[in-house]
Amino acid sequence: MRGYFKLENKKRVVKIEMDEETYQLWLATKAKLGEAKDASAIKKLCESQVERPQKKVRQAPTTRIAGVVLRRELLKQAEHQCQYVGQNGRRCENRHFLQADHKVPYFLGGKTVQQNMRVLCQQHNALVYQNLREQNLF
Numbered sequence: 001m002r003g004y005f006k007l008e009n010k011k012r013v014v015k016i017e018m019d020e021e022t023y024q025l026w027l028a029t030k031a032k033l034g035e036a037k038d039a040s041a042i043k044k045l046c047e048s049q050v051e052r053p054q055k056k057v058r059q060a061p062t063t064r065i066a067g068v069v070l071r072r073e074l075l076k077q078a079e080h081q082c083q084y085v086g087q088n089g090r091r092c093e094n095r096h097f098l099q100a101d102h103k104v105p106y107f108l109g110g111k112t113v114q115q116n117m118r119v120l121c122q123q124h125n126a127l128v129y130q131n132l133r134e135q136n137l138f
């Protein structure tokens with residue numbers, strides 16, 4: 001994971017883990033917005049993810065579940081390996097029970113588009129979910 005963004009959600013500060021690409025996008029979005037609040041920057045980030053064209057995947061970005069085509073693309077992109085990178089910088093080597101995961105969570109406005117999706121093994125998906133849960137995000 002590259003970094004975090006903070007979001008005030010119901011008076012709590014929320015930290016979301018991001019990969020390098022999302023992190024850069026986030027920084028660029030924040031820079032564009034100047035002093036704007038993180039929440040509105042997240043909104044812009046999510047919108048910008050939708051603006052980028054998706055060639056093969058024809059799925060509404062607001063649908064929560066990744067469809068067959070999107071899943072196939074994600075798996076191909078991930079070379080059928082979990083994309084979780086630990087704090088030691090090493091990527092998980094698990095290749096079984098891979099699940100599609102939203103980098104920016106769906107309930108925070110993250111879209112079901114290739115740029116916002118990654119594949120995680122069951123354990124890491126559960127870990128990410130648990131981290132969000134510990135922050136009382138839902």
Ligand SMILES: [Zn+2]
Pocket residue numbers: 082083084092093094120121122123124
């Ligand atoms: Zn994993």
